[in-house]
Amino acid sequence: MNNYNSGWKPNKRKPPQRQARRSKARIWVLQGTLVLALCTVLWRVYDVQKVYGKQLSKDESRSVDVSHVLLAPRGSILDAQGNKLAYDVPAFYVDIKVDDLKANATAVAQILAPILGTTPNTIVAKLTGSAHWVRWPYPVLEPVKSQLEDAFKHHLWAPDDKKTQWSADITYSPTEQRFYPYGQFAANTLGYVALNSGVGEGGVEYEYNKLLAGYNGTVNFKQDAYGFPLPGSVNVSKQAQPGDSVQLTIDDTVQGYVENEMDSLVQKYQPQHAAIIVTNPQTGAILAMSSRPTYNPNTYWTASDPNALSQNWAVSSVFEPGSTFKPIVLTSALATGSVSLNQTFQSGTTQVAGHTIQDWNYGQGWGTITYQQALERSSNVGFAKIAQALGWPNLLHYMDLFGFLNKTGVDLPNESSSIIFPPSERGTIQLSTAGFGQGIAVTPLQQMAAMGAIANGGKLMKPYITSQIISPDGKTVKKFSPTVVRQNFIPQNVLDAVNQTMVLDVSGKDGIDGVAKIPGYDVAGKTGTAQVVDAQTGQYYSNRFITSFIGYAPASHPVVEVYVTVDWPKAAEANTWGSTIAAPYARDIMKDVLQYDHVPPTGTVKNVATQTAGANKVQYVKTPNIVGLTEQAATAKLKSIGLNNMFAGDSGNVQKQWPAPGIDVAKGSTLYGLLQTGSSGQVAVPNLTGLSLRDATNLLAAMSLKISPTGTGYVTKQTVPSGTKVGSGTTIGVSLQPSPSN
Numbered sequence: 100m101n102n103y104n105s106g107w108k109p110n111k112r113k114p115p116q117r118q119a120r121r122s123k124a125r126i127w128v129l130q131g132t133l134v135l136a137l138c139t140v141l142w143r144v145y146d147v148q149k150v151y152g153k154q155l156s157k158d159e160s161r162s163v164d165v166s167h168v169l170l171a172p173r174g175s176i177l178d179a180q181g182n183k184l185a186y187d188v189p190a191f192y193v194d195i196k197v198d199d200l201k202a203n204a205t206a207v208a209q210i211l212a213p214i215l216g217t218t219p220n221t222i223v224a225k226l227t228g229s230a231h232w233v234r235w236p237y238p239v240l241e242p243v244k245s246q247l248e249d250a251f252k253h254h255l256w257a258p259d260d261k262k263t264q265w266s267a268d269i270t271y272s273p274t275e276q277r278f279y280p281y282g283q284f285a286a287n288t289l290g291y292v293a294l295n296s297g298v299g300e301g302g303v304e305y306e307y308n309k310l311l312a313g314y315n316g317t318v319n320f321k322q323d324a325y326g327f328p329l330p331g332s333v334n335v336s337k338q339a340q341p342g343d344s345v346q347l348t349i350d351d352t353v354q355g356y357v358e359n360e361m362d363s364l365v366q367k368y369q370p371q372h373a374a375i376i377v378t379n380p381q382t383g384a385i386l387a388m389s390s391r392p393t394y395n396p397n398t399y400w401t402a403s404d405p406n407a408l409s410q411n412w413a414v415s416s417v418f419e420p421g422s423t424f425k426p427i428v429l430t431s432a433l434a435t436g437s438v439s440l441n442q443t444f445q446s447g448t449t450q451v452a453g454h455t456i457q458d459w460n461y462g463q464g465w466g467t468i469t470y471q472q473a474l475e476r477s478s479n480v481g482f483a484k485i486a487q488a489l490g491w492p493n494l495l496h497y498m499d500l501f502g503f504l505n506k507t508g509v510d511l512p513n514e515s516s517s518i519i520f521p522p523s524e525r526g527t528i529q530l531s532t533a534g535f536g537q538g539i540a541v542t543p544l545q546q547m548a549a550m551g552a553i554a555n556g557g558k559l560m561k562p563y564i565t566s567q568i569i570s571p572d573g574k575t576v577k578k579f580s581p582t583v584v585r586q587n588f589i590p591q592n593v594l595d596a597v598n599q600t601m602v603l604d605v606s607g608k609d610g611i612d613g614v615a616k617i618p619g620y621d622v623a624g625k626t627g628t629a630q631v632v633d634a635q636t637g638q639y640y641s642n643r644f645i646t647s648f649i650g651y652a653p654a655s656h657p658v659v660e661v662y663v664t665v666d667w668p669k670a671a672e673a674n675t676w677g678s679t680i681a682a683p684y685a686r687d688i689m690k691d692v693l694q695y696d697h698v699p700p701t702g703t704v705k706n707v708a709t710q711t712a713g714a715n716k717v718q719y720v721k722t723p724n725i726v727g728l729t730e731q732a733a734t735a736k737l738k739s740i741g742l743n744n745m746f747a748g749d750s751g752n753v754q755k756q757w758p759a760p761g762i763d764v765a766k767g768s769t770l771y772g773l774l775q776t777g778s779s780g781q782v783a784v785p786n787l788t789g790l791s792l793r794d795a796t797n798l799l800a801a802m803s804l805k806i807s808p809t810g811t812g813y814v815t816k817q818t819v820p821s822g823t824k825v826g827s828g829t830t831i832g833v834s835l836q837p838s839p840s841n
Contacts, residue, residue: 164319164321165319165320165321165322166317166318166319166336167317167318167319167320168315168316168317168318169315169316169317169318169335169337169338169339170274170275170297170315170339171312171313171314171315171316171339171340171341171342172187172275172313172339172341172342172571173186173187173275173277173292173297173311173312173313173341173342174310174311174312174313174341174342174343174344174345174569174571175187175344175345176289176303176304176311176344176345176346176347177344177345177346177347177569178346178347178349178350178351178354179346179347179348179349179350179351179386179566180350180351180807181346182351182807182809183280184279184280184281184284184285184289184347184349184351185277185278185279185289185303185304185396186277186278187275187276187277187278188240188275188276188278189240189241189273189274189275189276190238190239190240190241190273190274190275190276191238191239191240191241191244191271191272191273191274192234192235192238192271192272192274193234193235193238193239193244193247193269193270193271194232194233194234194235194269194270194271194272195225195226195232195233195234195235195268195269196231196232196267196268196269197225197226197227197228197230197231197232197233197268198231198268199263199265199268200226200256200268201226201227202257203256203257204222204223204226204227205219205223206255206256206257207222207226207256208220208221208222208223208226210250210255210256211247211250214243214246214247214250215235215239215243215247216398236294237294237400238274238276238294240276240278244271247269248266248269251265251266251268251269252265252266276294277291277292277304277396277397278397279291279395279396279397280809281809281810282395282396282397283393283394283395283396284354284355284358284810285349285354285358285387285388285389286302286393286394286395286396286407287301287302287388287389287390287393287394287407287410287411287412287413288302288303288349288388288389288390288411288413288511288564289302289303289304289396290302290303290304290305290306290396291304291394291396291399291408292304292396297312298312299311299312300399300408300409301408301409301411301512302411302511302512303345303347303511303564303565305512306510306511306512307345307510307565307568310342310343310345310568311342311343311344311345312342313339313340313341313342313343313571314339314340315339316335316336316337316338316339316340317335317336317337318333318334318335318336319333319334319335319336320332320333320334341571342571343568343569343570343571343576344568344569344570344571345565345568345569346565346566346567346568346569347385347564347565347566348384348385348386348563348564348565348566349385349386349387349388349564350386350387351807351808351809352695352792352796352806352807352808353377353386353387353688353691353692353695354386354387354388354389355792355808355809355810355835356387356687356688356691356692356695356792357375357377357387357388357389357688358389359791359792359812360375360684360687360688361373361375361389361391361684362812363684364663364665364684365391368665368668368669368670368680369668369669370391370665370666370667370668370669371666371667372390372391372392372412372416372666372667373390373391373412373663373664373665373666374388374389374390374391374411374412374413374416374543374662374663374664375387375388375389375413375661375662375663375664375684375685375688376388376413376543376544376547376661376662377659377660377661377688377692378547378551378562378659378660379658379659379660380550380551380554380555380560380651380657380659380660381555381560381581381657381658382560382581383548383551383560383561383562383563383581383582384563384564384566384581385509385562385563385564386659386692388411388413388414388564389413390407390410390411390412390413391412392404392406392407393407394407394408409513410513411511411513412543412664412666413543413544414509414511414512414513414514414515414542414543414544415513415514415515415542416515416542416543416664416666417515417516417517417518417540417541417542418540418541418629418631418645418664418666419536419537419538419539419540419629419630419631419632419645420536420539420540420541420546420627420629420647421535421536421537421627421628421629421645421647421677422477422535422536422625422626422627422628422629422677423536423546423550423625423626423627423647423648423649423677424535424536424539424541424546424627425474425477425482425534425535425536425625426474426550426553426597426600426601426625427497427498427501427503427549427550428482428485428486428489428494428533428534428535429470429473429474429482429485429597429600430497430553430589430593430594430597431489431493431494431497431498431501432470432485432486432488432489432493433593433596433597434497434589434590434593435489435493435497437485437488437489437490437493438470438484438485438488438489439470440469440470440471440596440600441469441470441471442469442470443467443468443469443470444467444468444470444473444480444481444484445464445466445467445480446458446464446465446466446467446468446473446476446478446480446481447462447463447464447465447466447480448462448464448480449480449483449484451483451487451527451528451531452526452527452528454528456479456480456483456531456532457479457480458476458478458479458480459477459479459628464478464480465478468481470485471600471603472609473485474597474600474601474604474625475600475603475604475607475609475610475611476609476610476611477604477611477625477626479535482534482535483531483532483534483535484531484534485534486530486531486533486534486535487527487530487531487534489534490530491525491530494530494533494534495519498519500559500585500588500589501548501549501552501559502545502548502549502552502559502584503517503519503541503545503549504517504519507542507544507545507548507561507562508561508562509544509561509562509563509564510563510564510565510579511564514542514544515542516542517539517540517541517542517545518539518540518541519539520533520538520539536627536629537629537630543662543664544562546649546662547562547649547660547662548560548561548562548584550649550650550651550660550662551651551660552589553589553594553597553598553601554598554623554651554654554657554660555657556591556594557586557587557588557589557591557594558583558585558586559583559584559585559586559588560581560582560583560584561581561582561583561584563579563581563582565579566578566579567579598623598654599654601623601624601625601650601654602621602622602623602654604623604624604625605622605623605624605650606621606622611626611678612624612625612626612648612677612678612682614678614679614682614683614686615648615650615678615682615683615685615686615689616686617652617686617689617690617693618700619700619701619758620652620653620689620690620693620698620700620701621652621653621654621655621701622650622651622652622653622654622686622689623650623651623652623654623657624648624649624650624651624682624685625648625649625650626646626647626648626676626677626678626681626682627645627646627647627648627649627677628644628645628646628647628675628676628677629644629645629646629647630643630644631643631644631645631666631667642672643667644667644668644675645664645665645666645667646664646665646668646675646676646677646679646680646681647662647663647664647665647677647681648661648662648663648677648678648681648682648684648685649661649662649663649685650685650689651689652689652693653693653698653701658692658693658696658698659689659692659693659696661685661688661689661692662685663681663682663684663685663688664681665680665681668680691792691796694757694796694797694800695796695800695806697800700758720740720741720742720766721760721761722742722756722758722760722761722770723736723737723740723760724756724760724761725737725753725756725760725770725772726752726753726754726755726756726760727752727753728752728753729751729752729753730746730750730751730752730753730772730774733746733753733772737770740766741766741767742766742767742768742769742770743767743768743769743770744769744770744771744772745769745770745771745772745794745797745798746771746772746773746774747771747772747773747774747782747783747785747798747801747802750774751774752774753772753773753774754773754774755772755773755801755802755803756770756771756772756773756801757770757771757772757797757800757801758770769794769797771797771798771800771801772801773801773802781824781825781826782802782803782804782824782825782827783821783822783823783824784804784817784819784820784821784822784823784824784825784831785798785799785802785821786817786821787799787814787817787821787831787833788814788815788816788817788821789813789814790813790814791812791813791814792808792812792813792814792833792835795808795814795833796808799831803827803828804825804827804828804829804830804831805828805829805830805831806830806831806832806833807830807831807832807833808832808833808834808835809832809833809834809835810834810835810836812835812836813835813836814833814834814835815834815835815836816833816834817831817832817833817834818831818832818833819831819832
């Protein structure tokens with residue numbers, strides 16, 4: 100039988116039972132894998148929660164949700180003219196990621212050190228530590244930030260490394276920094292603001308910290324592991340309230356005069372301390388105040404003497420005044436009728452309770468002289484006798500009336516108190532030495548207030564340095580007015596007599612303080628040279644003195660009072676006197692202020708000495724009349740009598756001069772003249788570059804223009820270009836630097 104092929108082939112697929120079993124196996128494997136993975140995840144969650152949960156919770160509460168203080172903008176400190184002496188400026192905290200920099204730490208440090216104002220070693224120490232990020236300890240201003248950005252952009256420490264994102268290794272956090280545009284200008288008076296706390300330290304910054312600081316706010320945010328805020332998480336929960344501004348009685352021009360003289364004094368004598376105060380004796384307003392040592396409040400941490408950060412020697416120092424105390428003793432004795440000016444005594448030496456008191460000229464004295472001459476010649480013997488006649492009760496009573504037994508209450512911190520013999524030690528010898536300012540200790544401000552009472556006709560004024568408090572919106576919150584502590588406690592005839600005697604001390608034939616003379620003005624003053632007690636032994640140093648001068652002008656209607664004190668000037672003992680060390684600087688300041696205030700000279704004073712005692716002989720000439728002369732003729736006329744000249748204006752004949760004709764001035768002085776200016780009545784501003792502050796002030800004064808200086812030294816810039824025509828009374832701003840412009 101033949102086979103039949105229908106085309107059907109046998110089914111070779113696996114049986115359905117085997118296929119089902121394999122599918123189930125795959126499902127079980129998949130399910131097992133998923134279950135195992137899930138168990139692993141659950142175990143990890145459990146492990147994290149149980150093992151690390153508490154620590155992570157602590158980390159989260161500490162470093163993720165953050166609340167920071169939002170510093171309030173601090174109010175400004177202004178001078179009497181409204182110029183800013185201290186104010187806040189935008190600044191930045193700098194954070195550097197050091198991981199990429201460690202390999203080139205030395206090269207990086209060489210580049211960053213001059214930008215940050217530090218040493219390369221300081222930078223290296225920070226870059227090679229264990230931290231991943233470091234914060235520079237001080238905020239930087241915008242110019243420094245720009246230099247840092249440029250340094251990281253060009254990364255000269257690794258110029259061929261193009262892969263590393265160097266600019267991402269430095270970040271900046273905005274903040275505010277206190278800025279003092281004139282550096283150490285009145286630094287001990289202004290104080291500074293501590294970087295870490297934002298709190299005022301020293302001076303006005305401390306005294307008015309609460310008003311200046313305002314009220315801080317609060318900002319909340321979340322931060323990442325490195326401490327940086329997460330985007331979108333910043334929330335200001337409490338707005339900061341800006342502080343008030345404080346306007347001072349400090350006149351920036353007068354302060355400039357003082358800083359110039361102080362710099363010269365310190366450079367020449369290198370004293371342990373020095374202080375200069377200038378006030379208006381009619382009101383007690385402090386026009387200028389300077390202390391040394393000092394510092395730059397912008398970089399206060401670099402102060403060469405850390406004590407300067409907390410000490411203003413014009414306020415906090417207390418020392419034996421020496422002969423500057425004698426006018427107070429004489430006034431008290433005349434007021435009580437204890438002595439009279441014409442009463443005589445034997446000068447030279449005197450015995451008191453077994454002790455010898457001698458006059459400063461090694462006991463030689465001047466024979467029999469009057470008590471008026473005792474002040475003119477600064478006789479210690481005379482004032483020992485005056486004090487004995489006055490007695491302890493009267494002396495203490497008048498010291499109290501003159502303000503020596505209490506602090507003045509000036510609105511500055513750390514004011515010291517006077518030191519007076521305790522009752523058990525108030526013997527005759529102590530009374531006698533107190534009469535010439537030894538054995539008692541007082542402060543510079545107490546002396547200024549007391550002498551001011553003699554100057555202004557018998558009103559003891561409270562010294563003050565703040566004129567008003569100004570709110571952030573510019574409104575006056577509080578004004579400060581002159582405060583009369585007491586008045587009418589000295590008869591006017593006594594005040595007149597003491598005033599005239601101090602004028603004779605400076606300008607009379609018997610006076611020893613002629614170096615303080617300002618020709619054309621009546622100057623009342625007194626120098627002092629006091630010994631210093633060694634705190635270790637209780638004995639006086641043999642070679643350490645405090646020299647000083649206190650005085651005012653014009654004596655008939657004072658507008659300026661000056662006190663200069665110099666502790667331990669480095670000079671030969673024979674030349675260490677108040678008349679040789681302190682008086683010349685006080686004289687120059689008074690002269691500058693009188694000219695700045697446009698107080699006209701009135702001619703020579705009575706009894707002008709032909710020769711200055713205690714100083715080199717000075718030759719004086721009278722200023723000639725040069726008005727109407729050509730510039731060439733005026734120059735020749737001045738040169739012929741030993742005077743220099745400085746002219747301003749267009750051309751032609753002299754129309755104005757300063758000082759006026761007929762005034763006594765020292766040979767070598769400069770006379771300032773204004774040439775014709777055309778028919779418009781305006782004058783062309785002169786080129787002031789390179790002039791000292793004194794010359795610039797006097798030249799502008801001759802042109803009936805005013806000056807507004809910043810800084811000290813010599814003019815480097817002026818706000819109104821030379822040649823510009825301006826009207827009478829226009830104020831010209833000038834910037835000064837210590838070295839003259841080339």
